[in-house]
Amino acid sequence: MTAGRFEDLFSVAGRSVVVTGGSSGIGAMVATGLVAAGARVLISARKVDALAGLAEQLGGRGVCDYVVADVGTPEGSAAIAAAVAATFDGRLDILVNNAGATWGAPIDDFPDDAWVKLANVNLIGMFRLTTTLLDPLRRGAEPGSPARIVNIGSLAGLRVTDVENYPYSATKAGVHMLTRHLAGRLAREHITVNAIAPGYFPSRMSAFALGDDSARSELLSRVPLGRTGTPADIVGAVRFLASRAGAYLTGSVLEVDGGAASAT
Template sequence: MVTTQLKSLFSLEGKTALITGGSRGLGFQIAEALGEYGAKVIVTARKQGELDEAVATLTERGIDAEAIAADVSDVSEPERIGAQIEAEGGRVDILVNNAGTSWGSKTEEMPIKGWDKVMAINLTAPFLLSQQIAKRFMLPGGWGRIINVASVEGMMGHHPDMIGTIAYNASKGGVINFTRALAAEWAARGITVNAIAPGYFPSKLTDYTLDKHGDHLIRTTPSGRLGNDDDLKGAALLFASDAGAHINGQVLAVDGGASII
């Protein structure tokens, strides 16, 4: 039997979560989980139409949800997002840095514009958003949860038979150590910073890779499958709630065991 005390540790009632890239895929999955446990969710993405659909779906499920259209590759957007939330009388208790992109190329052919695009979205945006949200809300309040969506690709090399993703791997490796460094810096100020490192999940970002190498990836995953629409929910809820209050600077791979063999 689940006790009232245990339920309260996972409850997010009264909290607000900001999820970047939250209109679909992994970000939407996380928004569902946090919203189901009581958080108000604010989802951001570039396309207003996709945001409207996401908010409508979340609202139908009884989740308090709203959206802010934003392109986090623009270095001015994190400040605008924070200022807009603050001006509307809101706040952010939980930040999920999920928005991400990749660029497939052999390293010797990688264009600088591709490298810069990946770094801007995958690494610079989490830094600027964490900075803005912490300064405005978390540090003054002495409480906060930051969850960075990294990748198992940031923990290891990339198989040479697959299309090269040097910028993606480097950026996600950066996210992992960004998580550790920021966790150490802000731990005494009431903020935890952790990372989820997904393996391969079906998504717009992974469509090409799964089309070419999906069978191989499934065969080399001990669980024998890809990630599904629920597999990140438990990890996100743990890191966002008081149940994970003493977990800080950690990276949790959610990959069916693929990274351990």
């Protein structure tokens, strides 16, 4: 590798990217960071107002389009595939499967509906969208420059937390195993599949734990680095996996949690 190529190790400039759940939270952080790095980004989510607002904001800094889609349904996957065909001429370099849902309730009252919803969004929908976009990813894949799939798992899929979110932790653990399974199958097609297991990042999903000062202090006392994650932390991890720097990784689950998964 020449010195010039070392300088481009983490570049995603010009790459076509889909980020699901891209209108808020970690998805918005990732989309913002990739647009700033010169990628062409298509974000999806269920609510048009949030999507359109962020796409307009990011469009002033680079290239960002959006599609309204619920990845928990076959129609949502089809809508994203149609948008990829129209926006990127049917070639996709990077898929960030970030869309997810959570649900907390006491164990004695946990509803079946929660299991159905979270399985559809967090696990079944992720698999369905991935397979729906395989042809565009195959067009973006080359032996020396694989197409990338980055699945967003969770700390909750690695260790038990105090939150009674049973289907969330179970489906996120499933995301990690699905990542490994897909990695083994798609490596022969020059498509890498890795996951990121974020710890505590400020978002709508984590507001219940971070919004109260005492709860926040208690939570952060279990994080060795003593803080929540920042946009730079998650964007850096995604850029690593999506760039030349991460081209030789597949089937990995990268813990981006301040050491929380390893804490005793």
